[in-house]
Amino acid sequence: xxxxxxxxxxxxxxxxxxxxxxxxxxxxxxxxxxxxxxxxxxxxxxxxxxxxxxxxxxxxxxxxxxxxxxxxxxxxxxxxxxxxxxxxxxxxxxxxxxxxxxxxxxx
Amino acid sequence: xxxxxxxxxxxxxxxxxxxxxxxxxxxxxxxxxxxxxxxxxxxxxxxxxxxxxxxxxxxxxxxxxxxxxxxxxxxxxxxxxxxxxxxxxxxxxxxxxxxxxxxxxxxxxxxxxxxxxxxxxxx
Numbered sequence: 001x002x003x004x005x006x007x008x009x010x011x012x013x014x015x016x017x018x019x020x021x022x023x024x025x026x027x028x029x030x031x032x033x034x035x036x037x038x039x040x041x042x043x044x045x046x047x048x049x050x051x052x053x054x055x056x057x058x059x060x061x062x063x064x065x066x067x068x069x070x071x072x073x074x075x076x077x078x079x080x081x082x083x084x085x086x087x088x089x090x091x092x093x094x095x096x097x098x099x100x101x102x103x104x105x106x107x
Numbered sequence: 108x109x110x111x112x113x114x115x116x117x118x119x120x121x122x123x124x125x126x127x128x129x130x131x132x133x134x135x136x137x138x139x140x141x142x143x144x145x146x147x148x149x150x151x152x153x154x155x156x157x158x159x160x161x162x163x164x165x166x167x168x169x170x171x172x173x174x175x176x177x178x179x180x181x182x183x184x185x186x187x188x189x190x191x192x193x194x195x196x197x198x199x200x201x202x203x204x205x206x207x208x209x210x211x212x213x214x215x216x217x218x219x220x221x222x223x224x225x226x227x228x229x230x
Binding site: 001032034036038042043044045046049050055087089091092094095096097098099100101 | 146153154155156159167168169170203208210211214215216217218219220221222223
């Protein structure tokens with residue numbers, strides 16, 4: 001199985017900050033990586049696929065980059081609604097696996 | 108707008124079978140461009156993929172659950188189902204159904220999610 005490791009596990013930031021979350025795969029996955037946002041008691045929301053392609057309706061302040069084993073999710077200017085937990089997920093091979101999540105909190 | 112809705116018992120006894128159905132509206136489960144899947148989230152923990160199914164019935168399962176899981180699809184009812192046998196307290200979780208896009212090189216990623224349903228395993 002491909003292990004996905006996110007860092008940091010939690011992060012405090014302020015509205016307007018630029019934030020970057022890192023995801024590392026235990027082996028190369030090309031660009032087969034997705035990012036999801038989850039708010040408390042809510043279903044995940046799909047943000048990015050193919051490492052850098054935004055899902056329809058996702059604000060342009062979200063961006064993704066990387067290939068191979070190292071990936072990043074960047075939020076260019078944090079908005080109040082962005083405080084949530086973020087997960088990366090590889091879909092290069094089965095079983096599909098998620099990172100452990102990064103909790104983004106208000107400073 | 109595609110919508111997915113999970114349904115099924117919220118309480119299952121240990122060693123019995125958990126059964127959930129995901130009803131799909133606003134789109135066809137027979138789409139050649141999509142898979143359909145189940146993901147669960149134990150309380151306070153992260154997301155765990157359970158398995159995925161194509162409208163033809165082709166399935167993929169997480170190896171750790173494969174001996175206990177069956178995912179099936181009913182194209183006439185536009186829904187798909189999850190059965191997890193011999194459940195224990197460790198199977199207590201919110202269960203989400205979701206759609207996966209069958210993209211380049213037939214790689215699949217999630218795009219739409221149901222709201223989730225909490226299933227508690229307890230006597």
